[in-house]
Amino acid sequence: MFSIMLRGLAVGMIETVPGISGSTVAMILGLYERLIYSFSVLTTKKRKEVIPFLLTFGAGMVIGFGISVTIIYYLLSTYRVPTMMFFAGIIVGFLPYLWKEAEQRANHRLTTKHFGIIALFLLIIFAFQALGGTTTMDPANLSGTDYLFFVTSGFIASTALVLPGISGALILTILGVYETAISSLAEMNLPVILTLGAGGCLGVLFTSKLIRYMLIHYSSETYAAMIGLVTGSIFVIFTSIPWSFDITMLVTSFFTFTAGAFIVRTISNLKTSHAH
Numbered sequence: 001m002f003s004i005m006l007r008g009l010a011v012g013m014i015e016t017v018p019g020i021s022g023s024t025v026a027m028i029l030g031l032y033e034r035l036i037y038s039f040s041v042l043t044t045k046k047r048k049e050v051i052p053f054l055l056t057f058g059a060g061m062v063i064g065f066g067i068s069v070t071i072i073y074y075l076l077s078t079y080r081v082p083t084m085m086f087f088a089g090i091i092v093g094f095l096p097y098l099w100k101e102a103e104q105r106a107n108h109r110l111t112t113k114h115f116g117i118i119a120l121f122l123l124i125i126f127a128f129q130a131l132g133g134t135t136t137m138d139p140a141n142l143s144g145t146d147y148l149f150f151v152t153s154g155f156i157a158s159t160a161l162v163l164p165g166i167s168g169a170l171i172l173t174i175l176g177v178y179e180t181a182i183s184s185l186a187e188m189n190l191p192v193i194l195t196l197g198a199g200g201c202l203g204v205l206f207t208s209k210l211i212r213y214m215l216i217h218y219s220s221e222t223y224a225a226m227i228g229l230v231t232g233s234i235f236v237i238f239t240s241i242p243w244s245f246d247i248t249m250l251v252t253s254f255f256t257f258t259a260g261a262f263i264v265r266t267i268s269n270l271k272t273s274h275a276h
Contacts (some may be wrong), residue, residue, distance in 0.1 A: 002058045007031055008060025013068040015061070015160070018087045018178060018233065023160065026268070031057070038206055040212060065185070073186035076179060077115040081241055085253040087259025088237045091170070091230060097265075098227055106220035114224040121228025125174060129236060147195050153177050154199025159207050166226050168200075174233050179240075 007029045015022040026032040036056070038050035075083040103110055160168040172178040185193035208253045214222045 001052075004031070004056045005054065005060035005063075008057035008062035010060075011057075012061030012064025014064075015168050016065060016068040016182070017090065018173040018237070020166060022167060035211065040209055043205055063065040067092075069182055069185040070196050073182050078180065079252075081249055082252045082256040084237055084241045086256040086260040087173070088234055089257035089262075090264045091160055091234050091237070091260075092257075093101065093261030093264035095227070096229060097225065098230060102220055102223035102227055104225055110220075110224070114220060117221055117224040118228040118231070121225050125229065125232025125235065128174075128176075129239060135214075142192070147191070148190060150177065150195040151199035151202075153181075154196040154201075155203040155207075156199075157196075158203025159211055170230065170233055174229060174236055176236070 007026075010029065011022040011025050011031075014025045023032060023035075026035055033055065038054050041047055041050055042054075072083070102114065106114060155171060156175065157168040157171040159170055160166050168177060172181050180192070181196060183189075184196075
């Protein structure tokens, strides 16, 4: 059980970083199939057999979350631009892996239908941003509508636990609430934490079977949608960066971007090696 907790800690730390998927790390650590099965039977009579595993894994994830959130909050507060560029590098480095997976599931050739799905989800991201998706919320002054949006965001982000390749942090970035979520976790803003958490729990209970169905019956289309979302998230990050012509900042950002791309390519290669 201690081994499961340690692996949960690793997945928890990864899930706080936009672009690196906790599900991909779970695959590398040999837990992905067990997680998918456990989530899918939570609403059935078999839930008693998976609860000990999920509680142990979940405890590790919570610890990992806490450690990683503290680090990321400090970095975003102190070195915002290089940190955001690190996230952008991770996402850019991840796209080739995602594209390759989509091609494999589409019999090694993406069709007009797939490109249409990619374009559609890109347009959705652009439209969301045009409607104010990148507006930073003030965790100390939130309305009822904001809390409803947090529930919805947590619900949508929870699908990342069963979608191979996409992270919950990335979905929160796309929705424009990632930094609010990180600051709320670091400062123990319980109303925001509980609201996001409630949405996440509901999402795990009600979307795991749907995601499994989509991956089984519409696998290549699901991956095409993910490519559109992930590509759009690069636009979300770049529009949230306060750019300036500080040479030191630009050079540092270039190196953090490169480091992010290198790290995620290494993880993707590890996942590929593990699969074989």
